[in-house]
Every structure is written in structure tokens, then in C-alpha cells.
Amino acid sequence: xxxxxxxxxxxxxxxxxxxxxxxxxxxxxxxxxxxxxxxxxxxxxxxxxxxxxxxxxxxxxxxxxxxxxxxxxxxxxxxxxxxxxxxxxxxxxxxxxxxxxxxxxxxxxxxxxxxxxxxxxxxxxxxxxxxxxxxxxxxxxxxxxxxxxxxxxxxxxxxxxxxxxxxxxxxxxxxxxxxxxxxxxxxxxxxxxxxxxxxxxxxxxxxxxxxxxxxxxxxxxxxxxxxxxxxxxxxxxxxxxxxxxxxxxxxxxxxxxxxxxxxxxxxxxxxxxxxxxxxxxxxxxxxxxxxxxxxxxxxxxxxxxxxxxxxxxxxxxxxxxxxxxxxxxxxxxxxxxxxxxxxxxxxxxxxxxxxxxxxxxxxxxxxxxxxxxxxxxxxxxxxxxxxxxxxxxxxxxxxxxxxxxxxxxxxxxxxxxxxxxxxxxxxxxxxxxxxxxxxxxx
Amino acid sequence: xxxxxxxxxxxxxxxxxxxxxxxxxxxxxxxxxxxxxxxxxxxxxxxxxxxxxxxxxxxxxxxxxxxxxxxxxxxxxxxxxxxxxxxxxxxxxxxxxxxxxxxxxxxxxxxxxxxxxxxxxxxxxxxxxxxxxxxxxxxxxxxxxxxxxxxxxxxxxxxxxxxxxxxxxxxxxxxxxxxxxxxxxxxxxxxxxxxxxxxxxxxxxxxxxxxxxxxxxxxxxxxxxxxxxxxxxxxxxxxxxxxxxxxxxxxxxxxxxxxxxxxxxxxxxxxxxxxxxxxxxxxxxxxxxxxxxxxxxxxxxxxxxxxxxxxxxxxxxxxxxxxxxxxxxxxxxxxxxxxxxxxxxxxxxxxxxxxxxxxxxxxxxxxxxxxxxxxxxxxxxxxxxxxxxxxxxxxxxxxxxxxxxxxxxxxxxxxxxxxxxxxxxxxxxxxxxxxxxxxxxxxxxxxxxxxxxxxxxxxxx
Numbered sequence: 051x052x053x054x055x056x057x058x059x060x061x062x063x064x065x066x067x068x069x070x071x072x073x074x075x076x077x078x079x080x081x082x083x084x085x086x087x088x089x090x091x092x093x094x095x096x097x098x099x100x101x102x103x104x105x106x107x108x109x110x111x112x113x114x115x116x117x118x119x120x121x122x123x124x125x126x127x128x129x130x131x132x133x134x135x136x137x138x139x140x141x142x143x144x145x146x147x148x149x150x151x152x153x154x155x156x157x158x159x160x161x162x163x164x165x166x167x168x169x170x171x172x173x174x175x176x177x178x179x180x181x182x183x184x185x186x187x188x189x190x191x192x193x194x195x196x197x198x199x200x201x202x203x204x205x206x207x208x209x210x211x212x213x214x215x216x217x218x219x220x221x222x223x224x225x226x227x228x229x230x231x232x233x234x235x236x237x238x239x240x241x242x243x244x245x246x247x248x249x250x251x252x253x254x255x256x257x258x259x260x261x262x263x264x265x266x267x268x269x270x271x272x273x274x275x276x277x278x279x280x281x282x283x284x285x286x287x288x289x290x291x292x293x294x295x296x297x298x299x300x301x302x303x304x305x306x307x308x309x310x311x312x313x314x315x316x317x318x319x320x321x322x323x324x325x326x327x328x329x330x331x332x333x334x335x336x337x338x339x340x341x342x343x344x345x346x347x348x349x350x351x352x353x354x355x356x357x358x359x360x361x362x363x364x365x366x367x368x369x370x371x372x373x374x375x376x377x378x379x380x381x382x383x384x385x386x387x388x389x390x391x392x393x394x395x396x397x398x399x400x401x402x403x404x405x406x407x408x409x410x411x412x413x414x415x416x417x418x419x420x421x422x423x424x425x426x427x428x429x430x431x432x433x434x435x436x437x438x439x440x441x442x443x444x445x446x447x448x449x450x451x452x453x454x455x456x457x458x459x460x461x462x463x464x465x466x467x468x469x470x471x472x473x474x475x476x477x478x479x480x481x482x483x484x485x486x487x488x489x490x491x492x
Numbered sequence: 493x494x495x496x497x498x499x500x501x502x503x504x505x506x507x508x509x510x511x512x513x514x515x516x517x518x519x520x521x522x523x524x525x526x527x528x529x530x531x532x533x534x535x536x537x538x539x540x541x542x543x544x545x546x547x548x549x550x551x552x553x554x555x556x557x558x559x560x561x562x563x564x565x566x567x568x569x570x571x572x573x574x575x576x577x578x579x580x581x582x583x584x585x586x587x588x589x590x591x592x593x594x595x596x597x598x599x600x601x602x603x604x605x606x607x608x609x610x611x612x613x614x615x616x617x618x619x620x621x622x623x624x625x626x627x628x629x630x631x632x633x634x635x636x637x638x639x640x641x642x643x644x645x646x647x648x649x650x651x652x653x654x655x656x657x658x659x660x661x662x663x664x665x666x667x668x669x670x671x672x673x674x675x676x677x678x679x680x681x682x683x684x685x686x687x688x689x690x691x692x693x694x695x696x697x698x699x700x701x702x703x704x705x706x707x708x709x710x711x712x713x714x715x716x717x718x719x720x721x722x723x724x725x726x727x728x729x730x731x732x733x734x735x736x737x738x739x740x741x742x743x744x745x746x747x748x749x750x751x752x753x754x755x756x757x758x759x760x761x762x763x764x765x766x767x768x769x770x771x772x773x774x775x776x777x778x779x780x781x782x783x784x785x786x787x788x789x790x791x792x793x794x795x796x797x798x799x800x801x802x803x804x805x806x807x808x809x810x811x812x813x814x815x816x817x818x819x820x821x822x823x824x825x826x827x828x829x830x831x832x833x834x835x836x837x838x839x840x841x842x843x844x845x846x847x848x849x850x851x852x853x854x855x856x857x858x859x860x861x862x863x864x865x866x867x868x869x870x871x872x873x874x875x876x877x878x879x880x881x882x883x884x885x886x887x888x889x890x891x892x893x894x895x896x897x898x899x900x901x902x903x904x905x906x907x908x909x910x911x912x913x914x915x916x917x918x919x920x921x922x923x924x925x926x927x928x929x930x931x932x933x934x935x936x937x938x939x940x941x942x943x944x945x946x947x948x949x950x951x952x953x
Contacts, residue, residue: 062865086552086750095557095574099545115539117560123540132952134536137526137610174578192752192873227752236873270948273720276929303529304633305669307676317767384527384535397689417878420867421900421950425676430717430900449876451719451900451950489952491719 053099056119060103061208063128069107070146070208071131073338074381076100080199083171085179085194089174092190092195102381103131109142110135115381120428143367144385149265150210155337159330161216164198166246174222178251182226185259187266193225193238198246211342219333220246222254228262235448237262237414240474244332257333264436267414268448270492271437277409277464278452278488281435284415285480286473289392292456294424296325296350296358298365298376299387305425307457311356317353317460319484320397325376327390333476334391341377345390348374360387392478397466402441404484406466411436411443427457451491462486493518493656494544494562496589499648502546502567503586507650509571510580511548511555515649515808516567517787518544519829521641524608528617528636529626536610543829546570550578552815556832575748587652594785597792600660600776602689604642609689613638613664616697620666623701630712631705632671638664638684640689647789657784660688661662661934663923666700670708677714679707679883684923686934687778707864707883710895717884717896717951723859724901724944725852730865730922732937734944735770735842737877738905739763743772743797743805744823744835745812745928747872754875754906758803759818764909766801767845774822774838780923781839781936788824788833795821797840801909809835834930842939845915852914852943854890860887860899860949861892863925867924875905900950908944916941 051059057073064071082094102115107127112135116127156159175196182191198220205213225238239257241249280288294300301309308316327336327345336345341363349357361369362377362385378388416432423429430453436443467482499516506514514874521541524778527534539935546567548555555574559566602609617636624634641661648654665682681703685691739755747753755763764770774783774792783792788810796804808816812835853861861884868879878900886893903911921938 088557090553090577092832093553093555093574093577094832095816097557097570098830099560102539111535113535113537117540117542126540134538137614139532139534153538168577190751190873192747192750224875234874236871298651303635305635305676307674382537382539384537416869416871416876416902417867417880417900419870420880421878421898423678423898425678426711426898428898428952428953430654430880430898432876432900432902432950449902449948451878451902451948453717453719453899453950453952455952489719491948491950 051090051119051121053119056124057206060124060128061206064105065208067107067132069105069132071103071105072146072207072211073204074102074379075204076201076381078199080197081168081171083175083196084145085175088176088180090175100381101127103127104379105131105135106144106146107132107135107354109140110138112138112186113384119406141364144364146207146209147237147343147363148209148345149342151218151342153213153338153342155215157216160244160335161200161218162245164218164246171246172196174249174251178222178224178255181251181255182224182258187228187230187263188259189227189229189234190269191224191226194223196222205340205342207342213338213342217339218244220244222249224254224258226258226262228266230266233266235262237265242475265434265446265448267383268434268446270449271447271490273491275487276490278412278485279404279409279482282411282471283473284412285483286478287415287418289478289480291418291422292424292427293389296360296389297387298361298369301359302365302368307427308356314356315354316356317351317354318463320461320466321351321354321460322395323351324349324393324395325389325391326393329391332391332472332479336390339375339377340379341376342371343375345375360389364389394470394480396470396481397470399465399467401467402484403471404467404482405438405441409484410447410490411438411484427455429454429456444473449492453489459485459488493646494642498564500589501564502571503648503650505568506548506571507582507584507586507818509548509575510578510583511550511575512584513549513650515547515647516544517829518646520644521828522604523641524604526610526617528533528614528621530621530634531618541828545829547832548575549811553809554811554832558829562610564833584650584897586650588748589648589654590652592655594655594657597784598686598782599774600688604640605659612689612692616664616692616695617666619697620701624666624668624705627702627705630670630672630708630709631668632945633669635667649789653789655785655789656877659783662687662689662691664695666704668704668708670712672712675712677708677711679704679711681828684780685778686780686782686857697847710883711897714895714897716953717899717949717952718886718953719949721948722948723856724947724949725856725861726865726942726944727863728918728941729920730924731862732841732922732939733868733879734908735867735939736837736840736937737870737879738903738908739770740837740840741870741928742872742875742905744807745809745816745818746834748806749812749815752873755803761803762801763803763906764801765912767915768798768909768912769843770798770841771796771843772807772837772840776839779839779921779936780934781837783838786824787826790820790822790824792822792838801948807835807837809833821845823934827933831930834928836928836930836933837926837935839921839936841921842915842938842942844919845919847914847916849916849941852916852941853887853892855943856887857889859887859894860889860919870905877905878902897952901947902950903947908947910947911947912942914943914946
């Protein structure tokens with residue numbers, strides 16, 4: 051059975067069963083290369099497709115997925131989804147969004163044709179590893195790779211929706227083990243682009259090598275409160291851990307600590323946060339969310355005031371507010387809420403102003419998945435970075451922890467710079483933010 | 493799942509392309525996930541994963557591809573594409589398949605392919621919710637989860653291996669959320685294993701609900717944790733994550749072969765305090781991290797990693813064995829057909845000792861008792877690791893005092909292994925998921941209560 055026939059067959063079966071539904075189809079191909087000691091260590095080629103069905107019957111929701119599209123698999127998937135719905139509690143607000151949109155992203159912009167050859171990518175991978183390995187004090191480059199991926203998400207519904215988004219992602223990364231005597235350090239970095247030709251091997255090698263040399267002889271600092279600035283990557287990671295604070299679904303489920311705080315000042319008045327899916331320079335660009343609603347810019351915190359949560363159609367109905375088009379759903383998962391790409395508006399201070407006096411620059415955080423509790427806001431992470439006096443690095447710092455409460459910390463911002471920067475994965479764009487009196491253990 | 497003649501043809505094609513070794517890994521995975529939110533069923537999800545992973549090995553180089561399609565032409569096409577840059581005259585000859593039937597060491601009764609038992613699972617989760625809510629009116633919400641999975645794999649290789657295995661996984665947890673005004677805290681309890689829903693005979697919803705609620709309430713009233721270097725007593729069961737992160741990952745040939753492990757050249761040397769003996773054991777019946785065969789088709793085994801402080805074995809997969817010269821230990825594991833296998837842990841634990849819990853506490857003037865641990869991570873090259881304390885208490889003058897808020901413990905593997913000075917006898921295991929190069933796999937951690945003499949505690953005070 052071809053895919054078009056399968057899609058129509060599935061939606062027909064859903065309607066015949068007296069239900070409504072939507073079908074997500076994810077397809078992709080990828081190439082992954084890893085090098086070791088001057089030779090390719092791994093060469094991986096993949097191709098996959100998965101269908102995920104959501105049905106709603108008698109106000110009950112069920113989901114099921116399949117990686118096969120033969121008759122049996124499609125029958126089983128539809129039957130399973132309907133059976134699963136029969137066990138679920140009633141959710142009257144969850145409906146398939148009425149839409150006859152025919153949506154399609156711009157391939158020329160988001161999925162340009164890959165003009166590079168496999169040979170060029172292999173050469174990139176080998177040269178990346180070899181160039182870094184021959185740098186001073188580099189013991190090995192145990193983790194490295196080049197990846198090229200092409201994907202497509204399609205959504206079809208019994209209510210007429212037909213939406214398609216295609217994307218290309220080219221990326222490269224490298225981690226080097228750097229040693230001097232008995233001291234060693236592992237540092238890494240990555241790059242991402244929609245076009246292979248924009249990956250800059252030399253810049254990546256130089257960045258990883260310099261980062262390793264800089265941190266190699268780091269020592270703990272004395273325990274105590276420090277003003278802290280997270281670098282572009284760690285700040286993005288830190289915010290991403292606590293994005294549940296904007297989730298309308300978590301608010302509906304009663305676990306979002308911000309659920310009753312709309313209109314209140316929850317952060318320093320210099321902080322304005324928006325979710326901006328319309329910016330094509332980020333990889334979080336979205337034409338539509340996973341219910342097929344048109345994505346749009348949403349201001350979450352305006353001058354410190356919580357102005358909106360992120361909603362899908364269900365949470366918006368629950369709170370009697372507008373749908374902000376933040377629905378998330380994968381073929382294997384149920385309907386949720388998530389941001390597209392987070393941005394903080396530029397502050398009024400220069401980076402030099404932000405860096406006045408003594409402060410701690412954090413360049414690496416460990417334990418992000420285990421050391422944070424988004425429900426309480428508490429966190430404690432392993433960290434490394436640099437102690438600064440103004441813009442001068444006084445000493446590299448390793449073997450420390452930073453701890454606190456993220457939601458409290460939003461109120462201890464002492465400055466925000468005027469230059470937002472994308473992280474390397476281009477998922478968020480944030481300026482330098484200085485947090486006062488963060489607890490550091492050394 | 494795949495016709496024998498197709499498997500033979502694909503293996504032959506791989507060798508014709510000049511590979512030293514060719515392997516097919518076929519997987520069909522049934523899954524069922526039930527989620528509850530307090531007293532209602534939030535969702536029931538199910539699905540079928542199916543795919544075929546193809547691996548060619550040229551020397552130490554691994555070529556890997558996968559597809560959802562089973563037709564011979566597509567499988568040949570992937571191999572040809574993979575090997576396009578490595579084509580050479582045939583180097584090896586395929587051995588005829590020797591079909592082997594696996595004798596299961598981990599019997600399962602109520603399996604997913606027989607029945608999903610949704611009603612029974614829902615009843616368990618809702619009963620656990622009621623028990624949690626009955627513990628205190630400060631328990632504002634619970635989240636329940638019961639996931640059952642049946643993984644059917646078939647493995648063929650050019651050395652004549654032709655075998656199949658079924659793995660039955662079940663796991664159920666309840667998370668309780670305690671609230672006091674704007675403050676919230678969480679606690680979690682659950683269990684799981686390599687068996688079917690007959691695990692319900694061992695599960696007590698009262699205990700599950702009450703324990704999740706107890707942890708949440710303890711954390712709700714916790715004071716800021718002190719920070720700095722100090723002794724820490726780490727509780728049994730999931731406390732074993734310290735060994736998993738501090739040492740286990742560093743003994744996988746995935747890191748050792750690249751010399752990206754601080755222990756790569758320490759075989760036979762004392763790498764830990766003599767109080768420490770550690771094992772990775774895939775044979776423990778029905779344990780979460782157990783297996784019958786690994787994902788390269790080798791029988792599982794019990795591997796003594798450290799004996800009385802001395803390094804005695806690494807965890808070795810096929811490629812790791814060829815790279816390091818150490819014998820395979822049945823440790824080649826992967827999340828699914830989407831990953832090439834790599835050396836990974838199974839049920840990994842520090843063996844029990846003889847010390848009493850009270851003796852450990854009384855030996856500390858100022859420190860922390862980490863009763864429950866969360867997850868962690870490690871940087872193999874440097875051995876720097878971290879893991880989270882999710883239920884902790886202050887120890888002052890040999891006595892356990894008030895609860896303290898979440899903290900992270902950090903150190904390096906070589907350092908902390910020398911600092912484990914006392915190991916108790918209250919041994920238990922706990923299940924978790926371990927993420928690494930070949931995806932997220934079920935692993936068990938374990939230990940008795942133990943004392944670490946000196947480690948950095950990342951608290952808020």
C-alpha cells in the first residue's frame with residue numbers, strides 16, 4: 051500500500067467508526083559519520099517512517115502508532131487507538147481542530163537541496179578529527195561527527211487539515227581530551243546549518259582547542275555567593291530545563307508553579323521573554339504547531355510581568371483564553387504544549403557593563419537532567435568556567451557546583467546586555483544576563 | 493520477522509562487498525503506556541515499532557544502516573550504499589546459519605502480546621493515588637505511569653548465528669506533588685523488572701502511594717543543603733547510581749578502546765578502596781537490567797568488574813573486543829534497531845559489606861545522608877561525574893537531623909572509588925534508564941548503604 055492510499059484509508063476508518071482524528075507522519079533520512087585515529091569509525095545511513103494516530107470518540111482520546119503501512123498494521127493501529135480511547139477519562143475540550151488549511155513550508159528556505167557529496171562529508175569528518183588531534187596537548191578526539199539529516203512532518207485530519215513541513219539539518223561536533231602532565235580536560239562544541247557548505251571546520255577546531263587549553267588548569271573557587279553569567283550555551287540549556295513554567299498543560303495539570311501568577315511580576319523588570327516561531331534564522335522556526343494551528347509570536351514575560359502561558363487548543367479552552375499555537379505531539383505521544391524558539395529581548399547595557407567587577411562565567415553545566423526540579427525551581431549542577439575581574443579572566447574554575455532556585459533567580463537579575471545571541475543549535479536567542487548572589491560550592 | 497532466505501541473501505551480500513563481518517538485527521516492539529493524573533486516566537497509548545538494523549564491520553570500522561522495510565532489494569540497497577566507499581574483494585565466507593533456541597532465564601506470564609491488562613494497571617495506579625492523597629492534604633497531585641513493552645528480536649550474522657529472543661519489560665511509578673502555598677516538592681516511588689504484569693503480585697499500591705507522598709512531604713519541609721566538601725552516607729538501591737556514573741561507564745570498551753576512560757590502562761591495578769567489590773550481572777532472574785542474550789546474540793553473564801579494589805574486567809562488546817583484545821562479556825546492547833550495539837551495563841552494583849548503618853552515621857561529625865538519589869552523568873575522559881540527591885538529611889555529631897533540599901554531588905571516578913570506606917549489608921537493587929552511544933537501555937543499579945569520606949556537595953548554603 052502506498053502512503054497516500056494508507057492516509058486516506060486510515061482517516062476513512064476513523065470516520066467510519068464514528069470518531070474524528072488526526073494523523074502525524076514523520077519521515078526522514080540521515081547520514082552520520084564519526085572518525086577515529088584518521089579513519090572513519092562509523093558510517094551510518096538511515097531511513098525511517100512512522101505514523102501516529104489520535105482519535106476522539108465520545109469525548110475520549112486514544113492514540114496509537116505504527117512503523118508499517120500494510121493493511122494489517124493500519125487496521126491494528128486504528129483499532130488500538132479506538133480501544134485506548136475507551137479507557138481514557140472524558141476530555142470534552144480536546145477536539146480535532148477544524149481546519150481546511152493546506153499548509154506547506156518553504157523548501158528553498160528550510161530544506162535547500164544538498165549539493166555536497168558523501169565524499170566531501172567524509173573528508174570533513176576525517177579532517178575535523180585529524181586537525182584537532184594534531185593540536186598541542188590534545189590526547190585524542192574521542193567524540194566527533196558530521197551529520198546530515200532531512201526530515202518531513204505531515205499532519206492530516208478528518209476535519210480537512212493537510213500540513214507539511216520539510217527541513218534540512220547539517221551539523222558537526224567534536225570533543226577533545228586535552229592533557230598536560232597529570233591534568234586533563236574534555237571540551238567540545240558544535241555547529242549547525244541548513245547548508246553543508248556553511249559548516250566551518252577550522253573555526254570548530256580552533257574553538258574546541260582553545261576552550262580545552264583555557265579550562266585545563268582550572269581549580270575550584272571558595273564557596274560562597276557569586277554574581278554569575280552563563281555563556282550562550284549553558285544559559286540556553288538552563289532556561290530550557292525550566293520552560294515548564296510557561297506550559298499551559300502543566301498549569302492545567304496543577305503542577306506549574308506559575309499557574310496562578312498571570313499578570314504578576316515574576317522576574318526583574320528588565321526581562322522580556324518571547325517565543326518567536328516566525329524567525330527563520332532559528333531552527334525552531336515553525337509555520338504551524340502539531341495541531342495544525344498557525345504558529346505566531348507570543349510574549350511570555352513583558353518587563354518582568356508574566357503575560358501569557360503557552361497553550362494548545364485544549365489548554366486554551368480549559369483556561370478560556372486564546373490558543374497560542376503551542377501544541378506538541380509526535381507520532382508516539384499524546385497532545386502536549388511546548389515552545390518553538392525562545393528569545394529574550396535585548397537589554398540596555400553593553401556586555402562590558404554586564405561584566406563589571408568580580409563575577410563567575412559558567413561555560414559548562416553537568417547534571418542538567420537530574421539536578422533540576424522544574425516543579426519546585428530548585429537546581430544544583432556541576433559546573434566549570436572562569437572567575438572574572440571585569441572582562442579579564444582571572445582564573446579557570448573546575449570542580450564547583452552552582453545551586454539555587456531558578457524562579458527566585460529571575461528576580462535577582464542585575465543586568466541584561468544589548469546583544470542577543472543564538473546558541474549553536476539555534477534553538478534560543480538570549481542576551482548576556484547577570485544573576486546576582488548565586489550559591490557556588492568549591 | 494524476516495524470511496531465512498532473505499537473511500542469508502543479505503549476509504552474503506554484505507560479505508560480497510568485502511566486509512569482515514555482517515549482521516542483521518530485526519526488532520518488533522509492542523508497547524503500551526498508561527498515564528494517570530490523580531484520580532483519572534489521562535491517556536492510554538500503544539504502538540508497534542518495527543525495523544531492521546544492518547551492520548558491516550571492516551577492520552575496526554563500523555558501517556550501520558536501518559530501515560522499516562523487509563524486502564530483499566531494499567536491504568541490499570542499504571548495504572551497497574553503506575559500503576560504497578569500502579568496496580573490496582570478499583575477505584570472509586559466510587557460515588551456514590545454526591538456528592539456536594534461547595532458553596529464557598527470565599520467564600514472563602502476563603505478557604503484552606497476550607493481554608494489555610489495562611483495567612488492572614489502571615486500578616493499581618488509582619489505588620496508589622488514593623494512598624498518596626490519604627497521607628496528607630498537602631499532596632496536591634499525583635502522576636502515575638505504567639509502561640509495558642515486549643521486544644522481539646532476531647539476530648543473524650556471518651558467523652552462522654541465527655537466534656531470536658523475547659524481552660518482557662514492565663515498569664510502574666507514581667510521582668506525588670506536595671504543595672504548601674507557592675512551594676511545591678515531589679517524591680517518586682516505583683518498581684519494574686524483566687517480566688510481565690504478574691509483577692503486580694509484588695506491587696503494593698499502598699506502599700507505592702505512601703512512599704511517594706512521604707518523599708514529597710519530606711522535601712516540602714526541607715531546609716537549604718549545606719555546601720562544600722564533606723562525608724556523605726548514600727542509601728541503598730538507587731544510591732548505586734554513584735558506581736554506575738563514577739566507574740561503570742568508564743569500564744565500557746566504548747570508552748576504553750579510545751583511551752577516553754581514565755581506567756583504560758589500569759587492568760589488574762587497585763582502582764578503588766579495598767572495601768569495594770563490584771559486579772555487572774545480566775543473569776539475575778527477572779531483574780530490569782537482565783537479558784538472555786545481548787544484542788549481538790551472546791549469552792549474558794556475570795562479570796566481576798572490581799574485586800577488593802582491584803580492576804578485574806571491562807564490559808566488552810564485539811568491536812571493543814577486537815580493539816582491546818579483551819574477551820567479550822555479553823555486554824553489546826542497544827536501545828533499538830536504530831543503533832549499532834555498544835558495550836553497556838546490565839545490573840551493576842557494589843557487593844554488600846559488613847558495616848552497620850548506625851556505625852556509618854555515628855562516624856560523621858558534619859555531613860549528609862543521601863537517602864534517595866536521582867540520576868547523574870559522567871565525562872568518561874576525565875572521570876568527572878555528578879549525581880543528584882533527591883532526599884537528603886543533615887548529619888551533625890553522629891545523628892541524622894533535619895531534611896535538606898536537593899543537592900548535587902560531584903567528584904571524579906578515581907577519587908570517589910578511593911573514598912568509599914564503609915559498605916553496609918542492606919543491599920537492594922533499583923531500576924533506571926541509561927543513555928549513551930547506543931541509546932537508552934534498561935539498567936539496574938544497586939548497593940548497600942555506603943559511606944564516602946569526602947565529596948563535594950553542591951547545596952544552597
